[in-house]
Amino acid sequence: MSRQVTVAVNGKSVSVPAGSTAAVAVAAVGLSQFRTSVDGEPRGPLCGMGICFECRVTINGRAHRRSCQTVCTAGMEICTDGP
Amino acid sequence: MARNEHYDVLIVGGGPAGIAAACCAARAGRRVAIVDDNPAQGGQIWRGMTEEWTAATQSPLAASWLRRLREAKVEVLAGTQIVARPRDGVLLAETDADACLLAYDKLILAAGARERFLPFPGWTLPGVTGAGGLQSLVKSGLPIAGRRVAVAGSGPVLLAVADCLRDHGAEICLIAEQAPWPRLVRFGCGLIGSPGKLLQGAGYKWRLKTVRYRTGCWPVAAEGDGKLSSVTFHAGSKTRTVACDYLACGFGFVPSLELPTLLDCRLDGGAVWIDDWQETSVQGIYAAGETTGVGGVDLALIEGQIAGYAAIDCQDHAARLFRARERGRRFVGALDRAFALREELKSLATAETPVCRCEDVSRQQLEAYGSWREAKLQTRCGMGPCQGRVCGTAAEFLFDWQRESIRPPIFPADVGTLAEIRPLGKQPGK
Amino acid sequence: MSTKAADVVVIGAGIVGAACAWEFAREGMSVTLIDSGAPGGGATAAGMGHVAVMDDSEPQFALTRYSQQLWREIVDELPDDCEYETCGTLWIAADDEELAEVRRKQQAYTRRGIDAEVLDAAALARAEPNLRSGLAGALRVPGDLVVFPPCVARWLIAGATECGAQVRLGTAAVEISDRGVRLADDSLLPAGAIINATGHGAERLTPGLSLQPRKGHLAITDRYPGFIHHELIELGYLKSAAAVGTDSAAMNVQPRITGQMLIGSSRQTGQESTDVDMAILGRMLRRAMEYLPALARVSTIRTWTGFRAATADKLPLIGRCSSGQRSSQGRLYLATGHEGLGITMAPGTARLLVDAVMGRESAIPPEPYLPARLEKGDSA
Incomplete structure (x- = not known):
């Protein structure tokens, strides 16, 4: 059993395996919409390697962070931009 | 304040090409580092692979290179994004926490490719x-x-x-x-x-x-x-x-050319031009792997080794790998022909389909213009944080538009990071 | 192929040339607009799009105020992509000395009928919480506005076209002669009047103007709605803009309707390269961070450069050009030299030129902008 890390996604606590990215935590709470596009459309991860910026979320109060490139740390607060 | 580091050989990209280059260059006490924007080494192909895990599963190749990397005492700067060139021989990078100025004697570009x-x-x-x-x-x-x-x-x-x-x-x-x-x-x-x-x-x-x-x-x-x-x-x-x-x-894949372009490396046919020693048109800057043309892991490993040896003047070691590289390149040519994209794919997007996902610009909006530059100015296409990496590549295929020259930052960067660039002699620290 | 003479040939499809084409076409004149590149692709694309009343001199005030009134007449018709917003300007005073200057400016503005109020330190902090503490105050000019200039240029050109103007893009003008404007493809456009509106490059077609290109840098951030609410400019900007011959950087940060911020500004002379100069960019961003410390962790998406066309007396060149008289028989007019105020002054510039060509009286005295003032006696 791998070590778990607990983070909060939109205020909801979730545990993911250590080394998981924030994108994994967002998916783990059942969300597919990571951000809302400028025209109001739902968006989620595309490239998985940090170049498309579709998986942007707010992490510990900082906007526009790429969830696919950010490794979860204990207590991390992740907020998606969408319903 | 930005950290200052100096490396004998700095390698950009921690995939197979970068790892191979680092292992070969890390000899005789040289200070060698791999810098990679991903949270861990391995690039995309070996992403998430640890030595133990790969050895236990089906990737002994990855395992052996990761072991060599550890033994070679190469510094791995993960989660570190190169964003600009303050001056010749120095790159500016940022992490989640800070900015760093990375100076080098030799540079090996192994930043790979991205999907189209x-x-x-x-x-x-x-x-x-x-x-x-x-x-x-x-x-x-x-x-x-x-x-x-x-x-x-x-x-x-x-x-x-x-x-x-x-x-x-x-x-x-x-x-x-x-x-x-x-x-x-x-x-x-x-x-x-x-x-x-x-x-x-x-x-x-x-x-x-x-x-x-x-x-x-x-x-x-x-x-x-x-x-x-x-x-x-x-x-x-x-x-x-x-x-x-x-x-x-x-x-398919397209080479990541932002950094080589920023460094004035000559391009050839949509990839970085290199000589036999994997050296680019800029002296002291080498390139290996997908950035010189998409060719897969095996070719990347060979090119990486050649670049690593050549960067530390071990030409004889490098030359022994030329034949293997030649074979690899033949395979690449065959691959390109077999998987060439068909014309029908150009008409998948309808008038309303967004092409630029950052700014939500539709195909129809773009089609009113005759060039990437004009479309960009008038529609905001390519002006979002992906800097046109997604829509520019698509527009190149759809409309044959050439993208304009590259400007720093080559990746979105904090204002505070770019503010660390000071005139020579006024850098804080050492 | 013989071409019928246009009443007016406008060279340069930046914001100034586009405004000229639109105004002449609206007057019922036949207009041809030419440019070697895309509309609004030069300094127009590089600028911030700030439409501000400025009071460095009486003529500068007159033309910026007149132009801003003209902008107000069109802003409601602008399409959304022109990103029009009246955000107002805050001229930031760092200390008491600058605050005294703010008070003087406030009186100068209100005396001439421009709304302006002095904010003290507390009011400034309330208006812009992201500014650092310890600033002395600011002058708030609520009527200043911002636009996205390349799209405005396109809209003006479309308007001109609707009134019958011809637009020829992609072909450079190579010579202005007594017969008209010769293009790179060797065709000749005969013209009643010729407007050179090619910004800092105007001397290529009209030598001897003594224009000085002043390079500027800008950065744009990702979207942070509400980070700032006004265009913020340090009062020292005026010194920076006025300084000649030295590199300077001043804090000038503008909120866009998208939530993005434009960060400026720098001025450099003697530069030819369009490349981003990392050292001056760093200096400019550090200056912005001195005023807005939280910018440090705001993401920059792009940076770029552009060239302003500066004149010796900091006023534009608008009107008949006498130095080119012999070859163009008095038909050549200039519309350049706006330095950092090309967007602001474009509508007023166009009106002054229409009046000059048609022999009408202008709404403001045109003399301070006439090119003749800076021409050397021996070239006339």
Whole structure:
């Protein structure tokens, strides 16, 4: 059993395996919409390697962070931009 | 304040090419570092692989290189993004926490490639990802067990992705390859001289033997309410709709050329030009792997080694690898021909389909203009944080538009990071 | 192929040339607009799009105020992509000395009928919480506005076209002669009047103007709605803009309707390269961070450069050009030399030229902008 890390996604606590990215935590709470596009459309991860910026979320109060490139740390607060 | 570091050899990119280059350059007490924007070394292909894990599973190749890397005492600066060149011989990078100025005597560019994404109706729905993209997400922990995945696009990567996802418990409903069957047969026959490749391909096919693999087949629309629920494919003369949770879709790879372009390295045919020693047109800057043309892991490892040796003036070691590189390149040429993208893919996007996902600019809006620059100025296309990496690559394929020259930052960077650039002699620290 | 003479040939499809084409076409004159590149692709695309009343001198005030009034007449018709917003300007005073200057400016503005109020330190902090503490105050000019200039240029050109103007893009003008404007493809456009509106490059077609290109840098951030609410400019900007011959950087940060921020500004002379100069960019961003410390962790998406066309007396060149008289028989007019105020002054510039060509009286005295003032006696 791998070590778990607990983070909060939109205020909801979730545990993911250590080394998981924030994108994994967002998916783990059942969300597919990571951000809302400028025209109001739902968006989620595309490239998985940090170049498309579709998986942007707010992490510990900082906007526009790429969830696919950010490794979860204990207590991390992740907020998606969408319903 | 920015950290200042100096390396004898600095390598940008921690995939196979970068790792091989680092292992070869890290000799005789040289200070060598790999800098990579991903949270861990390995690049996309070896993403999430630890030495123990790879040794225990099917990637002894990755395991042996990762072991060599550890033993070579190479510094790995993960989660570190190169954003600008303050002056010759120095790169500015940023991490989540701070900025750093990385000076080097020799530089090896091994920043790899990225997937080409092409717009079609519904391609912006959550659940539609890159092919390599979904693989990367799964390797970094995305749970995929029991999810239905259609894999589409082009290239041998589709098989590798499907194999990996199935390993992680995904149900692969379809693999849709846009290239026509006869071309693939010719390609397969050409592999007789490369038994390794043939066996690798055969291995994938064997493990995926229960999965439907269709050639001449590509997605024409993704459907769903707020997220993906089904994909309609063009297959032969018919269309066919497949229910799925993910569409993993990528139309080949394009080299990442932002940094080499910023460093004034000459390009040739959409890749970095290099000489026999993997040296670019700029003295002291080498390039290896996909950045010199998309060629896969084996070629990347060979090029990386040559670059690593050449950078520390071990030309004799480097020269011994020339023949292997030659073989690898022949394979690449065959690959390009077999998986060339068909014209029909240019008309998948309808007038309303967004091409620029950052700024939501539709095909119709772009078509009113005659060039990338004009379209960019008038529609904001390419002005978002991806800096045109997605839409610019698509527009190049759709409209034959050439993108304009590159300007710093080559990746979005904090104001505070760029503010660390000071005139020579006024850098704080040492 | 013989071409019928246009009443007016406008060279340069930047914001100034586009405004000229639109105004002449609206007057019922036949207009041909030419440019070697895309509309609004030069300094127009590089600028911030700030439409501000400025009071460095009486003529500068007159033309910026007149132009801003003209902008107000069109802003409601602008399409959304022109990103029009009246955000107002805050001229920031760092200390008491600058605050005294703010008070003087406030009186100068209100005396001439421009709304302006002095904010003390507390009011400034309330208006812009992201500014650092310890600032003395600011002058708030609520009527200043911002636009996205390349799209405005396109809209003006479309308007001109609707009134019958011809637009020829992609072909450079190579010579202005007594017969008209000769293009790179060797065709000749005969013209009643010729407007050289080619910004800092105007001397290529009209030598002897003594224009000085002043390079500027800008950065744009990702979207942070509400980070700032006004265009913020340090009062020292005026010194920076006025300084000649030295490199300077001043804090000038503008909120866009998208939630993005434009960060400026720098001025450099003697530069030819369009490349981003990392050292001056760093200096400019550090200056912005001195005022807005939280910018440090705001993401920059792009940076770029552009060239302003500066004149010796900091006023534009608008009107008949006498130095080119012999070859163009008095038909050549200039519309350049706006330095950093090309967007602001474009509508007023166009009106002054229409009046000059048609022999009408202008709404403001045109003399301070006439090119003749800077021409050397021996070239006339």
